[in-house]
Amino acid sequence: MKLKNALILLFCISILAFHCRKSEPSWQVDLLSPLLHSSIGLGDLIADSLIKKDANGELAVVFQKKLYDIRIDSIFSFYDTGVIKSYNIDSLSLYNTKIDYPITLGQICRNSGFLGLFIASQHGNSIAVPAIPAVSSPAIEIDADSLFTTMTLLEGNIDITLKNGLPIDVSNVIFELRNTSNRELIVSGNFPLIAAGKTETKTYSLAGKTVEGKLIGQLISLASPGSNGVPVKIDTNNAVIASINVYNLHPKIATAIFPAQNLINKSQPFILKRTSCISKKF
Known part of the structure; x- marks a missing residue:
């Protein structure tokens, strides 16, 4: 019995000695240390198609979304309509032009023989001028080629x-106007009488005529009944002034300088048939 108690006591002492043994010292330290270094930008978060970069390197995010898709043929239907129109130069107008040239008393006298010489010698004096028989004047060149070279006219007036x-x-005044190159007659006419100090005008049509830029004008005949015994002052610089005024020119064919004008001014209507009514909310 004593032996049993002694064994139990020894066992208890052994257990107590084991649990009371001093542990070895130790430390537990919690530290954060970077294991990986990287970076992330806006371009990594958004698709490239949405980012616009300007010259300064600034980024702009652009979102695009189609709201609605509509075509004109979904609203209207067009009829199959063809339009053909020809435009000719008969709708054009050429410049109007006016040319003056004088035929002096001195020129008339030089073509009137002895009588003409007598009248010219009285320059500055007053005499009774006798009747002067028909005389002609030299041809005068008329140059209008700064405006046109040649033209065939549908209509026009001179x-x-x-x-x-x-x-x-002056009486029996006959004049002619011809093309220089081929001497083709453009206009001729007769003024039976033009009183002293008076002006007479006649109008002629140029329709169908081919007119050149270089023309020849000539008084074929010019006569005078004189002063009927009444003395008049003689001034050989006095003149019969011929004026040619060409206007309302509409060419069929022309080599010319055309003034600024509208060549085509025409509207063409088209019928549109409505096929639907737009009613859409966004």
């Missing part, structure tokens, strides 16, 4: 005006 600046009446 005014021939004679202003009598002589102190005596």
Whole structure:
């Protein structure tokens, strides 16, 4: 019995000695240390198609979304309509032009023989001028090629005006206007009488005529009944002034300088048939 108690006591002492043994010292330290270094930007978060980069390197995020898709043929239907129109130069107009040239009393006298020489010698004096038989003047070149070279006209007008600046009446005034190159007659006419100091005008049509830029004008005949015994002052610089005024020119064919004008001004209507009514809320 004593032996049993002694064994139990020894066992208890052994257990107590084991649990009371001093532990070895130790430390537990919680530290954060980077294991990986990286970076992330806006371009990594958003698709490239949404980012716009300007010259300064600034980024702009652009979102695009189609709200509605509509075509004109979903609203209207177009009829199959063809339009053909020709435009000709007969709708064009050329410049109007006016040309003056004088035929002086001195020129008339030089073509009137001895009588003409006598009248010219009285320059500055007053005499009774006798009747002067028909005389002609030299051809005068008329240059209009700064405006046109040649033209064939559908329509056009020419005014021939004679202003009598002589102190005596003139009669039987016959004139001609021709092309220079082929001498083709453009206009001819007759003024039976033009009183002293008066002006007479006649108008002629140029429709169908081919007119060149270089023309020849000539008085084929010019006569005078004189001063009827009344003394008049002689001034050989006095003149019969011929004026040519060309206007309302509409060419069929022309080599010319055309003034600024509307060539085509026409509207063409088309019928549109409505097929639907737009009613859409966004």
